[in-house]
Amino acid sequence: MNGPTAKPPLRADARRNRARVLAAAQEAFADEGLSVPLDEIARRAGVGAGTVYRHFPSKESLFEAVVLDGVERLSEQARERLTAAEPGPAFFEFIEIVAEQAMLNKALCEALESAGGSLSHTPHTDFRALFGELLRRAQAAGAVRQDLEPEDLTALLAGYLAINRQSSPGRALGRVLTDGLRAT
Structure with missing residues (x-):
């Protein structure tokens, strides 16, 4: 250009x-x-x-640049799981990867919990689309309940992160949420 x-x-x-x-x-x-x-x-x-x-x-533009880099790395993790032979475990594994990365990085955690906030750039859009595709594949395999929509994932992820952040060490309270996502 x-x-x-x-x-x-x-x-x-x-x-x-x-x-x-x-x-x-x-x-x-x-x-x-x-x-x-x-x-x-x-x-x-x-x-x-x-x-x-x-x-x-501004500090906000620097924050956004740092968070977008983290989101890009998570998007790559999602892409890798799109070819998994077992879509259900790949979906739940990705949720764990996102939670682990967010727990290690307060900035990423804040951005993911904010349901997108000002992160409207392509990497965040890719992240949400890829996460949605992981959901659709897991649903098609019968591993995840059918009444979830890709748009629900941001709120579910924010809840999962909040549960993990506030629960006592060694307590797997986030598992209560992920167990609720499983098809019965």
């Missing part, structure tokens, strides 16, 4: 700084969620706050 709105490619040092900011933000958001100060992200990246703002106009 060479039109008037195309951005010139970043210099090598600017690319490195951007990558450092993203890596530091990923770590900081995973630890503290959206409440982490931008100055702390800049400190972790070893750059000034101005460098952060040059690449990301």
Whole structure:
């Protein structure tokens, strides 16, 4: 794209700084969620706050970039499970993978629990479509109840994450929810 709105490619040092900011933000958001100060992200990246703002106009845009990267990785996990010989176990395994990743990353957890929030970009759309396809395949195999729609998955996932986050260690309360998804 060479039109008037195309951005010139970043210099090598600017690319490195951007990558450092993203890596530091990923770590900081995973630890503290959206409440982490931008100055702390800049400190972790070893750059000034101005460098952060040059690449990301707001903390929210940086947060979104970090979360979209996590969502893209989860989408790849879903794609891998679309070819599973047993769609039911693949569907429930994916729910577990998402929950594990979200529990390790407060930013991802917050984004997934927010039912999409401002994550309207393609990676989030892909995630939801792929998750929906996993559901349809599991339903066709008779492993998941038929009265669920792909649109229900965001709310179910948010509930599953909340249950897992608030239950005592060693308690599998999320299993109550997933057992309720199984076909009888």
